[in-house]
Amino acid sequence: MFEHTFNGLDVHAVNIVAHALNPDTGEIKSHSMAADPAVVLEWVRRFEPPVRVVYESGPTGFVLARYLQAAGITCVVAASSKLLRAPGDRVKTDRRDARVLAEMLAVGSVTEVRIPEPDEEALRDLSRLRSGTARDLAHARQRVNSLLLRHGIRCPENTRWTQEHRRWLRRQQFDELVLQFTYDADVEQAELLAIHLAHIHKQVTATAAACRYTPVINALMCLRGIQMTTAFGLAEEIGDWTRFTGSSIGSYLGLVPSEQSSGQSRHQGPITKAGNTYARKLLIEAAWVHRRPYARPGERLLHQLKLVTPPTRIRALEGNHRLHRKWEHFDERHKKSVKANTAIARELAGWCWSLAATLQQGERMDAA
Template sequence: MRNDSTVYVGLDVHKESITVAYAVDGGEVESLGRIGTTKTGIDRLCERLRSKARHVRVVYEAGPCGYGLYRQLVQKGFDCMVCAPSLIPRKPGERVKTDRRDAIKLVRALRADDLSAVYVPGTEDEAFRDLARAWASARDDLRQARQRLKSFLLAHGVRYIGSANWGPAHRRWLSEYSFGNEWQQLAFDEHRRTIEDRLAQCDRLEVALREAVFNWRFYPAVLGLQAMRGVQFVTAVGMLSELGDLSRFEHPRQLMAWLGVTPSEHSSGGKRRLGGITKTGNSYARKLLIEAAWSYRHPARVSRDIQCRHEGIPKALIDRAWDAQIRLCWRYRKLAARGKHVNIAAVAVARELAGFIWDIGRLAMSLAVPHREQAA
């Protein structure tokens, strides 16, 4: 083992096994076979890798197994990367796929510096993200349960006279309505009970999330983003829990590309062709971003709800949020006047909104630093 040598390691990770391949510097890629995912198996692998070279670089694809392996390898002192599976180079004519081939391919791509790393959150940030995702899943389950009940009533010709917005009057009518058939009434009661259960679950998770956000390190950014129009607590928490540290994006265009709201391009020679947005990256964060962008189709103004969210916020953030509202409302009107479809205009606004989120989020964190130091 030379002191200046480097071993490149590719791991094809599964639930019960890990297939390992390696290469020392520019040598041939060799296979180490398959190991288990237990701590003992990983410790033995680390000892074998240390015996081959002083510097060890490891890579594996992001997947359902999470970042536990990454943290174990980093704790051992290895240079580890979790790469994006969709950005791994692939040969068009390749028709054979095995775990051994995948591990060897990772080694060659890592040695050629041809892989794109994904962001690995800290343990606390990941825990907060899990809580935020649980709340989002509960809201989706609630929406689906309500839709199932509406479909059930529509199939039986039952219609509510008024606005079926799940307000007190609508819910009171649902609790008092009854079917003549016993089996239909049982099915109807189960649909209503599912909705009540989902409502209780959403309330529990929201209370827990609002309590946890006070101790989260990005809480100043959560408050700062809520100064903007269309960005309420749900959007601010959902966006930041998925984005993580905004300082990892050196330029707002990087955030736009990560959210998948930049136009695709297929240019050749003197022709430049732009297509629809790439839709890469985090789909949930992109959904929240576009939903927030729809609020800018109305004229710029500061509503009472936004005024309440401005309480206790530094004036620099409020001014920046107002600048964003003026700019984005004008942008939507300009695109609509040019005859652009409303969806295209909303996505264009969402792309610029991502830039303001990057700016305001970073500004909020910088303004909160002196307060934390003073409190310490």
């Protein structure tokens, strides 16, 4: 027998459509309301407890879930990529979406998203701010380079965006006033974004040194290719590493092959690219470093290894050697570098998990 009323919410910025389902009595109710957590709480409390609420993850974030949980209402956030939809279902409305969520919650088929604490979400926003600014800076510099190239101007130096290169950029002049204005504006934007990125980087550095993830960040930085910004991004994007195992972390990050198998045939395709896009990007970038020659830790790693415990140090060194040997093995087989790097990134995710999860489990045991 069902003992709950299941509430599915289709949440938008302005309004929310609710669908309440009680499988025991067969009672069904729908309602449209303003996107105000207090109004939603009033609607939910109309039903006799216990009541469970679900809504889909999206741009509205976790404010509603936190508000309902603080009021004693069980609320989960469903992973939007894991929602079930029939292939022939071509009708999509707010009411149908709310009903589907309520039905999935009733039968226990909702894949929940971990709801971060407000301070965790703040760290995540800071990391993504740095990533977005770095991307904007790269685009701005590319616009400057492209404009010069289109007009047959090429910097005599091979290095770009050094002090000498910036002075050379300021000396460039064009006959057309409009073109000169465009060029000056592009150069100015690139310089302003570089200053802005440096300011953000200082804040990230200070935050990473004194936040809840500092031990995890120090441990991750013992692996080659993972410096402070990458470690900070991975730590706050994953959050609780103990949710996973060494094999499931790769699946969560979308680094495992897709598969289409039927009967006796089995076909594996590109990686699924499910889960956290930003964390996957960080691992893909870090994995390339392990292709470089490696015999012993460099100066940066030696300094970093002094900041962690001996078990973490031993584990990190073991991971660095193994990942480099894997790259050598792929090169000997003439494996395509992009595919090989993806495989290295998947294994790197497992090594990150082995360092971070062990620390977080130890912290919980000490707290208990």
